[in-house]
Amino acid sequence: MSTTVATASRPTVATRPPSALRIGLSRGLLELKMFFRERDAVVFMFALPPTLLALLGTIFTESFQGTGVSASQVFAASMIAGGIASTTFVNLGIWIAAERDDGTLRRLRSVPMPPSAYLIGKIVLVVVTSVAEVAVLLAVGVGFFDLQLPATAQRWFTFGWVFVLATISCSLLGIAVSNLARSARSAPAVVNLPFLVLEFISGVFIIPITVLPNLLLSVGALFPLKWAAQGFRSAFLPDSMTVHEAAGAWEHGRIALILGAWCLGGLLLCLKTFRWRGRRDR
Amino acid sequence: MTAIEVHNLHKTYGAHPAVNDLSVTIEDGEVFALLGPNGAGKTTTVEILTGHRRRDSGRVEVLGQDPQKADLGWRIQIGVVLQEVRDAGQLTVAEVVRHYARYYPSPYQPDDVIARVGLSDSAGVRLLALSGGQRRRLDVALGIVGRPRLLFLDEPTTGFDPEARRQFWEIIRTLRGDTTILLTTHYLDEAEALADRVGVISAGRLVATGAPAELGGRADAPAEVRWLDGTIPRTVTTADPAGAIAELSRRYGGTVPGLVVARPSLEDTYLDLIGDVPS
Numbered sequence: 259m260s261t262t263v264a265t266a267s268r269p270t271v272a273t274r275p276p277s278a279l280r281i282g283l284s285r286g287l288l289e290l291k292m293f294f295r296e297r298d299a300v301v302f303m304f305a306l307p308p309t310l311l312a313l314l315g316t317i318f319t320e321s322f323q324g325t326g327v328s329a330s331q332v333f334a335a336s337m338i339a340g341g342i343a344s345t346t347f348v349n350l351g352i353w354i355a356a357e358r359d360d361g362t363l364r365r366l367r368s369v370p371m372p373p374s375a376y377l378i379g380k381i382v383l384v385v386v387t388s389v390a391e392v393a394v395l396l397a398v399g400v401g402f403f404d405l406q407l408p409a410t411a412q413r414w415f416t417f418g419w420v421f422v423l424a425t426i427s428c429s430l431l432g433i434a435v436s437n438l439a440r441s442a443r444s445a446p447a448v449v450n451l452p453f454l455v456l457e458f459i460s461g462v463f464i465i466p467i468t469v470l471p472n473l474l475l476s477v478g479a480l481f482p483l484k485w486a487a488q489g490f491r492s493a494f495l496p497d498s499m500t501v502h503e504a505a506g507a508w509e510h511g512r513i514a515l516i517l518g519a520w521c522l523g524g525l526l527l528c529l530k531t532f533r534w535r536g537r538r539d540r
Numbered sequence: 541m542t543a544i545e546v547h548n549l550h551k552t553y554g555a556h557p558a559v560n561d562l563s564v565t566i567e568d569g570e571v572f573a574l575l576g577p578n579g580a581g582k583t584t585t586v587e588i589l590t591g592h593r594r595r596d597s598g599r600v601e602v603l604g605q606d607p608q609k610a611d612l613g614w615r616i617q618i619g620v621v622l623q624e625v626r627d628a629g630q631l632t633v634a635e636v637v638r639h640y641a642r643y644y645p646s647p648y649q650p651d652d653v654i655a656r657v658g659l660s661d662s663a664g665v666r667l668l669a670l671s672g673g674q675r676r677r678l679d680v681a682l683g684i685v686g687r688p689r690l691l692f693l694d695e696p697t698t699g700f701d702p703e704a705r706r707q708f709w710e711i712i713r714t715l716r717g718d719t720t721i722l723l724t725t726h727y728l729d730e731a732e733a734l735a736d737r738v739g740v741i742s743a744g745r746l747v748a749t750g751a752p753a754e755l756g757g758r759a760d761a762p763a764e765v766r767w768l769d770g771t772i773p774r775t776v777t778t779a780d781p782a783g784a785i786a787e788l789s790r791r792y793g794g795t796v797p798g799l800v801v802a803r804p805s806l807e808d809t810y811l812d813l814i815g816d817v818p819s
Binding site: 274275276280281284285288291292295296357360361362364365367368369370371372535 | 590591592612613615616618620622624625626627628630631635639640642643644645682686
């Protein structure tokens, strides 16, 4: 073995460590590889929101009077928010709980990885999977449920910022919720309860949102999913549909404000609560 | 130069003291084994030295820095092989080693490291499909790929069969000289085979330190000289066995019947040391 060679080649000058961005992008590629190699998980995760959309869109076929908009169009627009919540909140929540359980995070703590590189890797994962999920939902919505793609640049702009803010805020909440799971095994149960409840009270499964009792409406309005779904409806549906919103308006200012606040609050929550160790490590 | 300096280290979990007033100094280039039974505080000590756990009190310096406050520049110089990591099952050996090489400014060639731990034939195998021993070798590959000055190995061969352990020891021996190594083990023969010095830890206390041959004053412990006086077995315990034999030799006029000289074995010494501590 080349013991002497190795000794001779030990660098005597300190070399600059690789940047957080470089390590982060490398982590992002690795995360994507790991993610897409879990073939069954990938297929089912991507298929869940479009399947729900197909079911709801087939079962509820009536139109909203005086608007010409069908229930399935409303589901198709709202389900985009549900799809993003699934690739961000659900997927990250379960994924990171598993990383805490299987020792990934302990290993990462043992190597010179800037914490920001970990976050960059997760951003790459979440952006790629969320874009793919939204593309699938748009294809199903447009192909089967008469969803109209935004007709104006302004509506595309709305779609864009709602997508960005929804992805960030729901990702951060996913990272935070991963702390609640004690093990990889319990993570799906822990993450799915709040996810499903929010889908019901945020105007994703139940439309129009105004049929919800006031209490549930108010609880749903505390979380980002309700505002993301409303934002997507505003990008895809005619303005005549505002009568079926809780406030009778699209409320773009409020959507931006609340999603933005969750981005900030979610970041603080993550910084405050993120644990590199599992509970079983004491 | 000193690689690790620990003074009066304490760590308690609830009411249970895991590390109790532990002090030790490890020099650059040394291979040091922390030897002790399960639950003696080995892993806790390693976790504190690698910055994974906070200590209650005491002074700790690893490569000149306090691990609790150390930066990435410090971590670049340290390799850690932890227990029970089952990550990245869907990635191949080569993908993982190449990836972790990217965290360091001047890593070894990933393919060389894979060869060094004897995994060249499994470079394209996904981690899920590796055996326990192969998985442990991969852990070592990831611990050394960054060209560490100091390597921590936490119970590297627990659960191995004897042949796998011997192969693993050969890998560790190739690291000697390049790298200061602190390994923990509850196998006596492992400490004896690999370490320049052994520290025996029991119930959180370091009860003895020394070269394996000298541990616990073993080199100058009194020896037993046994022989047969006719048919009667006789024994004297003496600090000067050579003198005793010369005396017997004169008495019997040459060969002493049934002569045996015994020193305490490392195992005797070890069991003596860990038995000494009230639990």
